[in-house]
Amino acid sequence: MNKFLLSAEGLNKSFSGFKAINNLSFYLETGELRTVIGPNGAGKTSFLDLITGRTKPDTGTLNFENNDLLPMNEYEIYRLGIGRKFQTPTVYTDHTVFENLYLSLGGSRGVWNSIFTRIKPEQKQRIEEVLEIIKLTEKAQWKAGALAHGQKQWLEIGMLLAQNAKLLLVDEPAAGMTDEETHRTGELLLSLAGKHTIVVIEHDMTFVRQISKNGRVTVLHQGSVLCEGSVDYVQSNEKVVEVYLGRKAKTV
Amino acid sequence: MTQPLHKRESLWFAAVAFLLVILLPLADAFGIIDHFTLNTWGKYLCYAILAISVDLLWGYTGLLSLGQALFFSLGGYMFGMYLLLMIGKMGQYKSDLPDFMVFLGHTQLPSFWKPFYYFPFAALMVVLLPGLLSSVFGYLAFRSRIKGVYFSILTQALTYGAALMFFRNDMTMGGNNGFTDFRFVLGYDVRSPGTKRGLFIATAVLLLGVYALCRWLTKTKFGLIQRAVRDSENRVLFSGYAAANYKLFVFVLSGVIAALGGALYVPQVGIINPSEMTTEKSLEAVVWVAVGGRGTLVGPVIGAISVNALKSYATRAFPDLWPLLMGTMFILIVLFMPKGIVGLPTQLHHYWNHWRHHRKPSPEEEEATAELTTKPTSAE
C-alpha cells in the first residue's frame, strides 16, 4: 500500500495534561538507519513506547508493513518483527547470557511449545554467532546481572539480533559506555543497517555523527518533528541550534 | 533446554523415594514407628505438596497467591463428598443421607451430590473444579494485568468469598462443620492402620511425582520464561511472549497440585471445613516456603515439614507462645534470611567471607581506619 515500513501520522499523547507527543508524523523506509535526537522531554522515548504498544496514543495512526499497530499489544507488535532496546539496559539478570539470547530467538512463543521444545543445533549456532558479534562468547554462562553496564547494553542489542527483528528500535545504546565501546557500538549498528531497519535514539553527538553518515536524522522537540535531514543539514538548521544544539553546535 | 536430572540429585531423589515409599511404611507395619507418627508425616507430606504449589507460583513466577489454601480445600471437599457418601447408613442418623443433611431436614440427596458415589468422578472433580476455578479467575486477573500485590489482594478476596459461601448451610456442603466421621475409602476402612499406610504411600508417591514434574518443568524453556516473568514481566512482553498465558498455566497447574494434596489430606486427618480455606492458611503455606527457601523445590518440602513439626511440638509445649514465635520467626526470616534454610549455607559462607575480609586488615590499613574514625571527633 505504501512504500514505508513504518508510518506514524498525527500522533498525540498526553500524560495528565503534559503533552508528550504532539501531532507527530514520522515515516521510515525499509533498510534505513534513522537517528532521532532531541532535548530531554522531547518525546523520544514516549514515541518508542507508542510504537511498541507500551502506551496507546490518544489520537493518530501507526502502521507497520500495512499492519495497524493500534489494536495490538506489546507481544503482538513484537511478533511482527519490531524489537526494542530500552534506555536502561533491560535484560533478565537472573538468567545467563546464553539463556537471555535463547529466549529472544525467533520461533513459537506458545506455552505448550515452550514446555516440550528443546534447543536445536541451529539455534545453538545462531546464539553462538550473536555471542561472537556482541563479543560475549566467553561470558555465555555468566548471569546477565553480573555483566558490566556496557556489556548489558550489548547483550540487549544481541537479543535484538537473535530475534532477527525487521525494525530495531535502539534507545540510547551508547549511554554509560567508554569511548571505545561507543565507537564499536556504532560500527555494529552500521553493519546491521540495510539488513535491518534501525531507529537509534541518541544524545551523544559524536556517536550521532558516526552512525548517521549515510542516514537521516530526525529532531524531535516538544513532542513533534522539528526538522529532518542529513546530520550536517540538521546541525546547521537554525531552529535546531536554537532549541537543542545552542551551545553545543559550536563545540561539536 | 531440558537437561537430564543431575546424577547426584537423582541419587538423592531415589533415596528419599525409597525412604518414603518403602522404608517408612515397612517400619510402620512392623511396629518400629507408631501409626500416629506415620499419619502425622502423611499430613506433613500433604502440606509439602501444597508448599510446592505455592513455590511454583511465588518462588518461580513471582505470583504471591493467597488462594492456595482455597484450592487445597476444594480438592479436599471434592474428595470429602465421596468419603461422606461412603459412610452409607453408618452415620449417626442411620440414614442414606450424610448426617448434616438429615440434621438440616433434607429428605433427598441434592442432585449435584449423586455422581460423587463414584470414585472416578470424585477424583476427576478434585482436578476439574479447582482447575476450572483457577482458569476463570486467572484468566480474568492476568488478562487485565493485575499483578504483584494486587494479585495477592484479589486472591485473598477470592478465598474470603469462597469461605463465606462454604459457611452457608444452603450450599449443602456441611456449613461450618464441614465433613467428618469418614468410614471407607474404596471399600477399605479409613481408620485402619493398613489404609492409613496406603494413604501415606499414595501421598508420598504424589509428592515425589509433583516434585519430579516441577523439577522437569522448571528446567524447560517454560521454566526460563517463568523466571523471566518473575524478574521482569514487561521485558517478557517485549520478547514476544504473552506473559498472561504463562502465568495462567502456572496458576492452574499449581491450583491442581494443591487440590491433589488437599484430596489426600482429608482422609488422613478425617475432617474438612471452611476454616481451612482462609487467607491465613494460604499465608501459613507461604511461611513454609519462605522458611525452607523459595525458588527451589527442596525448600518448600523442608519448610513444610520442619515448620509443622515445630508447630506440633510448640502447640503442645507452649500453646500461648506459638503464635508469637511463628510471627517473630516469619518477620526475621523475611528480613534476614530471604533464601530460607536452603540458602543458609551460601548466606553464612558469604558472611564468613565478609567477616574474614574485614577482620584481617593489614596493620597499616588498621591504622588508617583508626585515624579516619577519630579525625572528625578530634576536629570538633
Add this chain to the structure above:
Amino acid sequence: MRGATAPDAAQASIRATIDQALTSTDSAEQTKLIRSLSVTGGPYAAQILALWREGNIFLYKAPDGKKIPVTLVETKDAQGLQAAIKVIDGTPLTGPDGKPISLKFSLLESAETDASLRKAIKDVNDMAALADPDVKLRIRAVQSVANEQNPAKLPALEARLTLEQDPLVKRTIHESIALITLKTGEMKQRIAACVELGNLGSIPSQDALKATVTSATKEGQADLAKAADTALSQIASHVTFVNTIGTMFRGLSLGSILLVVAIGLAITFGLMGVINMAHGELLVVGAYTTYVVQCIFGPGLAISPFGFSFSIPGFHATGAAYDAYFILALPFSFIMAALVGVALERCVIRFLYSRPLESLLATWGVSLLLQQLFRLTFGSNNVQVDSPSWLSGNWTVNDILFGWNRVFVIVFAVLIIVLTWLVLNKTPLGLLIRAVMQKRDMAACMGVRTERVNMLTFGFGSGLAGLAGAFLSQVGNVGPSLGQSYIVDSFMTVVVGGVGNIIGTVISALGIGIVDQSLQQILGNPVLGKILVLGAIILFLQWKPQGLFVTKSRSLES
C-alpha cells in the same frame, strides 16, 4: 407529676367539674359531666379521676350538711388521722375556725362509682394519654384508639388534632381518624378515608385496606374497592421509597465504616505502597485503647499479660462525665496506633520498601504477633465497650428510621476525611508527604529527610487506623481478631478507588457500601450479597484494572 404544667385556669375548671360530678347525686348527670372532660381534661383530670375510681376520694360531711369531696394525704399523725385536701381547689380542708381538719380514714365515706361512670372515667383516661407530653406515648395512645375502631372517640381525636404541634403525632392522628372512619363511616366518608390513607402513605393501614378491598368487592361496592386499591398502591410505592432511602442510608453508613477503616490504608498502601497486613491490628489497638480509657473513667482495669497482673484504678465517673470518655479516647487511640505504626515502620517496613511482596509477608507476621499479644493481655473474649448515651436512639422521618449511631458513623467519616485532607493539603507535613510520595529522589535531593517523612506518614496512616478502631468499638464487638474481619474489605476499597487517590477511596467506600446494602435488600441475604460484591469487584477490575481514579504518570517502572 404529669399535667402539673397545664395552665392554672384550666386546672381550676377541671377541678370544679369533677367536684360538681362528685357532689351530684344523679348518675346520668355525673356521667355527662365526666364525659365533658374527655376532650379537655387531659392527664390532669385523668389523675384525679383515677383516685375517684380507686375509691380514694371521700365525701366529707361539713357541719352545714354540705358534702365536700376531699382526698387524704398519705402521712398519718399520732392519732392515725390524715390531713384532708379539697378536690375543688387542692387546698387543705379547714374547719369554721380556719384550722386544717384531719380525718380518720375508717370513718369516711368513699365517693361511689357505678358501671357507666367507670366507663366514662376510663375514656377520659384514654383520651388523656393523647395529651401525654412524651411524644412516643402520645403516638402509642393515638394508635390504641385507632385499634379500638370506636367512632365515639373521633371527637376526642379531632379535638386533639387542633391542639397538637408535633407533625409526627398529627400524622398519626390523621391516620387513626381515617382508619376509624374507614371501618365505621358512611360510604362517602369511607372513600375519603381511603384517599387520606393513600395520601399519607400509611404503612400500618395496609391490612385494613386489604380487608376493605375484599369486603367491598364481595358486597359490590366498586367505588370503595377502587379507592382502597388506589390507596394500597400509593402506600406500596411509599414503602418502596422508604426502603430505598433506608437502604441508601444504611449503605451510606456502611460505606462510612469502610471509609473510616480504609482511609489509613489509603495512606500507607495508597500513597506509600506498603502492603500492611497488620492494618487490621492497628484498628484493634485503637479499639482496645478506647476500652482502656473507658475502664479508667469507670471501674478501673485489671489485666494480666504473661502472668504479670496489674491493675489501673478508675475514676468511677457516671452519667455525662462517664460518657465523655469517648471524646478523650479518640486522641489516645490515634496516638497509640500511631506509635505502634511508627515502631512497625522503623523495625520492619523500612527495610522492605523496594520489596512489596516481602512487606506483605513480614507485616502478616506482625499481625499474628499483635493478635496474640492482644489475646494474652485482654483475653480471647470480646470486651465490653459502652456507647455513650448520646449515641443511642433514633429519628424517624416519614417512616424512615435514622439511628443516631449510624448518623454518627457518617459524621465521623466526614470529620476524618476533612482531617486527612487538611493534614495532607494544609500542613507542612502534608507538603512533605506529597513531595516524597511523588518523587522520592527529587525530594531527597531538595534536602527532605525522606526517612523521617516515611516514618511520619506511616505513623499518620496508622493513627487514622487507630481512630477507626475507636469508632468500630461503638458499632461492634471488640476482640483480638476484630481487625481480621475488616482487612479484606479495606484493601478492596483502596484497590477499587485507585491506589494513591484519597477521593477515589471515598467514592469507592460509599459505592461498595451502597451496593452491598442494596444487594442485601434485594437478595434478603447478607452473605450472598457480600459474595456478589466481591465478585463484582473482581469484574470491575477487569474494566478498570487500576481502580476508579488512575494516577497517570510517565514513570516507566509502573
